[in-house]
Amino acid sequence: KAICVGRVKVMVLCEYAVGFVTKMSPEDCVVELLRLYASEKKYVAAVLGHKRKFCVGRVKRMELQEYAVSVLTKMSLEDCEFEKLSLIAEREREKDYLLNVMSMPPPWGFGSSLFGC
Numbered sequence: 001k002a003i004c005v006g007r008v009k010v011m012v013l014c015e016y017a018v019g020f021v022t023k024m025s026p027e028d029c030v031v032e033l034l035r036l037y038a039s040e041k042k043y044v045a046a047v048l049g050h051k052r053k054f055c056v057g058r059v060k061r062m063e064l065q066e067y068a069v070s071v072l073t074k075m076s077l078e079d080c081e082f083e084k085l086s087l088i089a090e091r092e093r094e095k096d097y098l099l100n101v102m103s104m105p106p107p108w109g110f111g112s113s114l115f116g117c
Contacts, residue, residue, distance in 0.1 A: 005029055015043045018068055022047055022054045026080065029057030036068035047071045055080045063088060 002025035005011070012035045013020055021036065034056060038044045044067050053076035056062075064072060065088040072087075 002027075005031070007031075009033070011035070012037070015039065016046075018044055018071060019046045021056055021071060022050055022074075024054070024056050026055040026057035030060075031056070031058070032060045033063070034059045034061070035063040035065070036071060037065040038067040041067050041070075044068060044070050047074055050074055057081075060084070062086070066090070 001023075003023050004025040004027060006028060008031045010033045011031050014037045018036045018038050021034075048070060053074055055076045055078060058081045060082075061084045062082050063086045069087050069089065
């Protein structure tokens with residue numbers, strides 16, 4: 001069952017709490033800043049294992065850090081709005097993972113254009 005969070009200024013979900021994004025209802029949901037952080041793949045495994053895509057509603061600014069970047073591949077474009085999307089990877093292994101996600105075909109990746117191919 002989806003949960004309506006209403007209007008929220010800042011929502012920070014770390015590690016296993018990142019999975020909460022799959023429970024958010026896009027209806028009447030407005031979040032100014034949604035920050036997701038996962039330091040290891042195991043923290044996003046449940047989200048990546050979801051069969052259906054999810055939507056977080058209207059988000060002014062979304063920041064995905066480290067392995068949380070991968071949840072982008074499970075997000076639906078329908079009913080989702082972002083003004084600004086930041087993808088952050090600070091360690092080398094997460095940078096490689098980020099490049100893999102961004103090399104996916106559009107809408108979430110840039111395909112081969114990321115690498116100038």
